[in-house]
Amino acid sequence: MTAQPQALAMPRTRSRWIPRVRAPRKLVIGLSVCAFFLLIAAIGPLLVHNAAAISADRLAPPSAAHPLGTTNTGQDVLSQLIVGARGSMTVGLLAGVLIIVLSATVGIAGAMTGGLADEALSLLSNIFLVLPGLPLVILITDYIRAQGALPIAVIIAITGWAGSSRVIRAQTLSLRRRDYIDAARVTGEPAWRIMLFEVLPNLAPILASQFVFAMIGGILTEAGLAFLGLSNINTVTWGSMLYFAQNAQALSLDAWWWFAPPGLCISLVGAALALVNFGLDELINPRLRAATPVKRKGARS
């Protein structure tokens, strides 16, 4: 009989959770682009002297002095773009954080408690889900009239948390039924420890991906609000650049250097964040990774 300790005949397989695996390309690209913009947002404005300085060069196309041209008041587009990066990314990040905190709290609480409390929280999130987002945002911004990135982020969070909450609740419910949760209970672990050390770590992937979604939503909503002129117009964001460009009829005046760069930046950041999400998915679910097929002559499946 096997009285000796069973020797490890199995060689160590590649870890799936801890990223000792080569990160998927999508993730690397996405994170790089995001990191780039975050860097710009963090230190860019320190290098720009005065984005609001007006000059006599009105609506000038790109040149040596103004690499991305000027606006109709002679402001340097590139400087505005850099400062706008900080504005947009800040709102995006804040909105992301607020949404994830709100939706995770409601979603997890509902899933873990069950019963009447769960029904009530579900009802709450369903109501918010059904409320028309944009009109609500417009109404509230109009009403509040506060200054700065935080109020806008809060408003975006309040109107946009419900979707994530449902997803998190569903995932928590599925996790809750896993045997290891039951095993933790049988071991005698108290409920709070199970929540914190068994459930939450396994929710990390979905929380991460929902955070990225929320950030995309935050940036886009802010851009939308600013474009409609509802945002705080003292802060420069990419959205506000579009607003002013639209007002000055930059499109019909062929002043592409004014509206194309901010639009492009919004798209790039959005796409990069989406890539991060896809990459995270691939990292977590190895089945999604596209494997390179064995290339042999006449090989078929």
Added chain:
Amino acid sequence: MSDVVLSVEDLTVEYASANGPVRAVDGVSFELSRGEVLGIAGESGCGKSTLAHAITRLLRPPGTITGGTVHFQSDGQAVDVLGLDGEPLRLFRWQKIAMVFQSAMNALNPVLNVRRQLEDVLVDHEPGRSRAWRRARCRELLELVGIDVDRLSAYPHQLSGGMRQRVMIAMALALRPDVIVMDEPTTALDVVVQREILDEINRLREQFGFAVVLITHDLSLLLEISDRIAVMYGGRIVEYGPTGGMLDAPRHPYTVGLTASFPDLRGDRRPLAGIPGSPPDLSQPIEGCSFAPRCGHAFAPCAATAPALRAPATTPSADERMTVACHLYDPAEAPDGPPDALGKSLFNLTEVPQ
């Protein structure tokens, strides 16, 4: 003498992986005669499911067939299964060879009811027929497998596991194929339902004369119902031959270990032991016999060369067709023959059960 309907020669299947190609099936050869039941036994990772998918051309990337041939005898002609493509392949699949998958819940479309799924098969392969003909055929098929015809409008989730599996069998039979490949068809089912389904398959086999390749880890099941058995380990066949021969004298140490892993329900109590260790990691190159690390009878040549499948020099029964891949049966390597512990029947076959 029964004639051969499917012959597989030296089939090799590889999967691409991060560590390089993994050989899931390594030089497998066998023959299937008309109306015969061939059992393929083995545990997880031995390659039996990959083998099943390869012969029915259902392999998905990153798996590719990298060697060997598969020939099907159809209307007196040998068809090269691996050479088929496009339309001929589509016609070949299901008309000549059909497959019953392990988990019916995964294989049946959850949003289509039973009638639609059966009709789909008929529409695809018998396009000229009328709807009335298809309806009649669907009813016929369900009756064949013992399901009430009013289940035609049911959805898969409304059926029990046993019924879903019967629906899968009905689908496989729809076009009266010559060969049905069954990949663990009853593993997820209760032993009573399993017995019913296997009896059903036997009855249908006697009625229609198709051959069955039955893949399962339950060796005792195969010992009961199959005509020939191939035991797979590490992507290779390690023992192959008529079931009678294997019952009389299991030869390969793995086969012996496997038969000993099933406690006898009614027999005398005997000391029980499994096989220590675990199945090999096929992504690592294996020197010599893949079973050697777990084999209690391993000796010098086992770590050096992989044994080939050959008929043992000393065959207790007069059956020449038993083959074993083990150095212990190679007179050149083991002149004294295999140890006494091998080659003994574990069942007292003279007593007929009550």
Added chain:
Amino acid sequence: MTTLQVRDLVKNFTVRSAGGRTTLTAVDKVSFTLRSGETVALVGESGSGKSTIARILARLTSPSAGEIALDGQPLGTSRRALRGYRSEVQMVFQDPFSSLNPLHSVRYHLRRPLQVHGVAGDRASQEKGVAELLSRVHLGPAETIAARYPHELSGGQRQRIAIARALAPRPRVLLADEPVSMLDVSIRLEILNLIDELKRADDLAVLYITHDLATARYFASTIMVMYKGEIVESGPADDVILRPAHPYTRLLASAAPDPRNRLRRNAAAASVPAVRVSPAGRQDAGSHSGCRFRARCALATDACARRPPDFHAAPDHLVRCWNHAEHDSHATKERI
């Protein structure tokens, strides 16, 4: 000697379907006793209620009715009582993959029960405790295995870890819910032998839940057969297997694959099924009046319209079937 006594255990579930609400009785007045040093097998098909019983005994869910007593003491509901119960009664789950948290190392899995139940207080004694547990389940070397994560281990190794975790609080009762049905065949016996060895070493009372009659016979001294929430037969293992009294047990025994059946076929003897095997329909909630097995039983009579009580086929061999009424000289009190 430890005893875990279960009396008239009932568990009902409300099932919401399209037609409205129905009550599904998963466990229907089940009674048995687990004793130190003995393995009791609970055999049944999926849906028979055996896993529900395990969950109730592990206190993952509470019974709708009935009593459970550990060493004669009924179960307390206070947190301390629950903690005390858990240090005596532990469970091994069916799926070795999902019963370990993929994000925690083996060391964490084994350290926690030692901490929770105060078996080892400081870091050093915990490390020793972990190493000891690993050697009891024959896994080594300890430092290497303790640092591994579940996905780096094979199914058999994971199940050994699960057993080690269950042993950490030094329990006296072990509930094994289908501990090997998800493992490879050649590994099953090793794990069952391990549980057997541990039972003898620690004088555990083991409840072995399975659908496999063969292993139940080998590892258990007593077998209880469950059908649709009821125990329809119980008695010494060899008796129940070799001389099955209840029609359902006979059905199970005859349905199991047996290479000897080959001879029967070759001898061209027509196989007469012991019971009528009917094409199974959808699982219904079961007839509440009368014997639950009636619809599938070839030996059913009119008497079966009433629920049968337990009769004796032999002094310690109980069977819940009217067909044994005449043979029974000391019938138990009839229960409806």
